[in-house]
Amino acid sequence: MKNIIKTLVIPTLIFTSCTVKKDLYIIDGSKSDGTLTLATEYDAAFRVKIDMQKAKQNASEKCKAWGYKEADFFDTGVTQAIGAGRRIIYKVQCLD
Template identity: 50%
Template sequence: MEKTLLFVFVILFLSGCTVNKEMYAVGGSKADGTIELAYDFGMFETPKIDFQKASQLAVKKCSVWGYKNAEAFGGKRTRCTDRNGFGDCVRTEVTVPFQCTE
């Protein structure tokens, strides 16, 4: 019985947790009409992103510059922001560019 419980615990731990993440602004260019939004997650987390909410945030940021809309373009960039002593990535940041449109 104990081995079964231990096995279940290990599987749950290794599978990670799905975590709701909100995107936040990390950059942009008024001249280019672009906004960059990002989210980060840990080594054992599986991020769940509300892209509709992210799109609304991008529109809000673009509206400050006089634009009326925004749409994601160019895919996404992923980079490791923190490593452990063995060189494994323990925190990742994903950046998504948005183009401001009129």
């Protein structure tokens, strides 16, 4: 019985404790509304660490290309289940 528990618990702990780094990508936007949607997908078995500094830089660059001054993230992100994975979505407002 102890061997069965070890066989099941140890791999579970190993895989669920792994952290993967992911970047957010612009998946939608409206120049007239000054809004962007950024997202990334990852395997649900892993924890995800998002490079928010890079995401803010990418969003700011897009907003500046549209004639805005900066970008402001609306929230902390919304997570959706997609099959065996997850998608996290952030909304961004371009500011004058």
